Amino acid sequence: AALWRRAAAWLLGLLRGRVCVRSTHAFVFTNCTHGKVHSVLETFDLYTKTHPSASVGPQIGELLDEVVGRLRPLLVLELGMHCAYSSVRLLRLMPPAGRLITVELDPVTADLGEEIILVSGFKHSQFQVLACSSAEAISNMPSHLEPHEKTGAGFSLVLMDHDPEQYLPDLLSLERQQLLCPSGCSLLLVKRDQRSAGLGRVLDHIRGQADRYSVTRDLQVLTEVFYRTDGLTARST
Numbered sequence: 001a002a003l004w005r006r007a008a009a010w011l012l013g014l015l016r017g018r019v020c021v022r023s024t025h026a027f028v029f030t031n032c033t034h035g036k037v038h039s040v041l042e043t044f045d046l047y048t049k050t051h052p053s054a055s056v057g058p059q060i061g062e063l064l065d066e067v068v069g070r071l072r073p074l075l076v077l078e079l080g081m082h083c084a085y086s087s088v089r090l091l092r093l094m095p096p097a098g099r100l101i102t103v104e105l106d107p108v109t110a111d112l113g114e115e116i117i118l119v120s121g122f123k124h125s126q127f128q129v130l131a132c133s134s135a136e137a138i139s140n141m142p143s144h145l146e147p148h149e150k151t152g153a154g155f156s157l158v159l160m161d162h163d164p165e166q167y168l169p170d171l172l173s174l175e176r177q178q179l180l181c182p183s184g185c186s187l188l189l190v191k192r193d194q195r196s197a198g199l200g201r202v203l204d205h206i207r208g209q210a211d212r213y214s215v216t217r218d219l220q221v222l223t224e225v226f227y228r229t230d231g232l233t234a235r236s237t
């Protein structure tokens, strides 16, 4: 009976066009070639052709590729992992010594996403999944960093694709805790809803701090912002 109820809920979700993390995971896990990152991404893309999906998809994916290829970031923070499409995309082009910390609020989703990252061929030394809220992850971040990262420069790339209402509080918390690399950090804000009040608030904050932030790219689906404080005087920081 439980199996029937689960199958019915899955079918209902599909009919209503709802994103189903279990169905995404099952499709990718079953149909991709394990250990082949390109096959994992292709299988995700195949799934999204016929099913509703929360992943950023190939269009934003190509923008991520370009940014990671350009920055070669050593420490990356992703807020909003879901089934790990964007995590895999980021990890694929990061330098071998790089590490991704990715945050997912829902523990079941976090487990399924982590499995997809492992299936893609990445090792736990290259990434860490934090199954908690972005606020909690950021406030406890020092305890998640490796010893050399604690004394290092901080995050040089942050991808926000979680809850737009959290974009500004999380950015302020990252600033407060000095977790953004002072010599340069790119922030990528995914814009799923252009009219979101949370998105407006974070962009207002960024535009109001021209001494440390500059918008380097403003597309319909994504805004790229460059953060830098090491050029500022002690007074203005």
Ligand SMILES: C[S@@+](CC[C@H](N)C(=O)[O-])C[C@H]1O[C@@H](n2cnc3c(N)ncnc32)[C@H](O)[C@@H]1O
Pocket (backbone or CB within 6 Å): 054, 055, 056, 057, 079, 080, 081, 082, 083, 084, 085, 086, 087, 103, 104, 105, 106, 109, 132, 133, 134, 135, 161, 162, 163, 166
């Ligand atoms: C749009 S999906 C992310 C898609 C993912 N970037 C990809 O391309 O595959 C947003 C995810 O963020 C998670 N989320 C929402 N609010 C969050 C929060 N405050 N902290 C952490 N994760 C959150 C949701 O559970 C959901 O899985």
